[in-house]
Amino acid sequence: MALKAKAKVDHIDINTSWCKGCGICIGMCPTQVLEFDERFKARVAHLEKCINCKLCELLCPELAVSVEEAENE
Amino acid sequence: MSLQNIKKYLRKDMFPHIWCPGCGNGIIMASLLRAIDALALDPDKVVVVSGIGCSGRISGYLDFNTVHTTHGRALAYATGIKLANPELTVIVAMGDGDGSAIGGNHLIHAARRNIDLTAILFNNSIYGMTGGQFSPLTPFEKRASTAPYGNVDHPFDLAPLVKSAGASFVARTTTFHVFNLQKYLERGIKKKGFSFIEVITGCPTFYGRYNKIGEGLDMIKYQKEHSITYDRAKNLSEEELADKIVVGVFQDIEKPEYISEYEKIIEREHHE
Numbered sequence: 001m002a003l004k005a006k007a008k009v010d011h012i013d014i015n016t017s018w019c020k021g022c023g024i025c026i027g028m029c030p031t032q033v034l035e036f037d038e039r040f041k042a043r044v045a046h047l048e049k050c051i052n053c054k055l056c057e058l059l060c061p062e063l064a065v066s067v068e069e070a071e072n073e
Numbered sequence: 074m075s076l077q078n079i080k081k082y083l084r085k086d087m088f089p090h091i092w093c094p095g096c097g098n099g100i101i102m103a104s105l106l107r108a109i110d111a112l113a114l115d116p117d118k119v120v121v122v123s124g125i126g127c128s129g130r131i132s133g134y135l136d137f138n139t140v141h142t143t144h145g146r147a148l149a150y151a152t153g154i155k156l157a158n159p160e161l162t163v164i165v166a167m168g169d170g171d172g173s174a175i176g177g178n179h180l181i182h183a184a185r186r187n188i189d190l191t192a193i194l195f196n197n198s199i200y201g202m203t204g205g206q207f208s209p210l211t212p213f214e215k216r217a218s219t220a221p222y223g224n225v226d227h228p229f230d231l232a233p234l235v236k237s238a239g240a241s242f243v244a245r246t247t248t249f250h251v252f253n254l255q256k257y258l259e260r261g262i263k264k265k266g267f268s269f270i271e272v273i274t275g276c277p278t279f280y281g282r283y284n285k286i287g288e289g290l291d292m293i294k295y296q297k298e299h300s301i302t303y304d305r306a307k308n309l310s311e312e313e314l315a316d317k318i319v320v321g322v323f324q325d326i327e328k329p330e331y332i333s334e335y336e337k338i339i340e341r342e343h344h345e
């Protein structure tokens with residue numbers, strides 16, 4: 001299968017009113033992009049390290065994470 | 074594929090949902106929505122039927138035709154819905170207690186008839202909603218509120234059981250394997266016949282806590298570490314497989330489907 005070059009991530013949206021602070025996105029991110037904020041909600045700490053694997057979005061049980069790609073690459 | 078593509082299927086005023094932090098049910102729900110979106114199904118022709126349990130709450134969150142039925146009977150309702158209107162895509166959500174204890178007979182007979190339904194069994198190895206009692210899928214020696222010293226029952230190996238009962242499509246995966254989860258759901262929905270997808274999912278509140286596995290994140294890592302593919306498992310002994318989760322496609326065949334056969338009889342008798 002030909003691997004498609006992944007689009008660059010523009011930002012990661014975290015819906016803090018749905019996030020329950022389970023830490024799954026933080027713990028499963030392969031490159032430690034995410035962390036807890038003061039209220040134990042997920043937040044983006046190192047966007048530059050993001051490899052756009054989308055695991056955080058796919059594994060969030062609250063449908064609270066959205067990895068948004070830059071539009072025209 | 075973005076989150077917006079699946080959020081359109083939610084009853085957003087019901088969110089955040091009721092499931093505990095780290096519960097795997099939301100991961101399965103999101104994967105199901107991605108599968109439905111990838112198949113470009115008409116939402117007005119999709120029916121989600123659920124039983125009673127934490128997993129059963131899924132029907133309340135989805136903006137399709139939904140029916141929240143009774144404990145163990147989701148497949149019976151779904152059978153009626155599909156027979157009344159065969160053009161609908163009927164998806165059934167059940168817990169492990171729901172689908173393998175009180176609803177166990179409905180499950181094997183739906184598989185035996187090979188009726189065109191897609192059944193998703195949320196296997197968290199425990200009765201979540203009622204306080205963590207053991208179910209027929211709680212592994213041997215694992216703990217539950219009703220097995221504080223370890224379970225002396227042996228669990229059903231449900232995917233092979235449903236396969237031998239006659240289902241066209243049978244797969245097992247976990248919430249860790251989200252890509253396969255979506256793929257199997259798509260294949261199950263597309264398959265004409267009874268499709269059964271068993272998903273190992275974390276209940277951190279009861280199963281994770283009683284068995285000292287930990288929180289939702291730890292349960293996902295546990296699934297990753299303990300999974301073994303169907304093909305690799307074939308050459309291993311029962312002992313070697315003791316604490317393993319066998320994942321993969323157990324069955325994928327073409328065979329006569331219940332409603333099509335039923336319709337053939339109507340057609341034939343009508344013309345005689």
Ligand SMILES: Cc1ncc(C[n+]2csc(CCOP(=O)(O)OP(=O)(O)O)c2C)c(N)n1
Nearest residue numbers: 126127128144168169170171199200201202
């Ligand atoms: C006929 C009937 N018997 C028993 C119950 C009580 N009850 C509600 S949910 C449930 C079991 C829940 O466990 P499971 O089916 O594994 O689903 P989960 O909550 O883990 O998703 C039981 C026994 C009921 N609601 N109806």
Ligand code: SF4
Nearest residue numbers: 029050051053054056
């Ligand atoms: S897309 Fe992948 S790398 Fe980027 S934040 Fe999410 S999990 Fe981490």
Ligand code: SF4
Nearest residue numbers: 019020022023025060
């Ligand atoms: S996985 Fe979802 S609910 Fe859990 S911490 Fe991350 S954003 Fe919050």
Ligand code: SF4
Nearest residue numbers: 092093096127201276
């Ligand atoms: S009790 Fe268990 S199955 Fe039920 S919502 Fe909580 S974590 Fe999920």
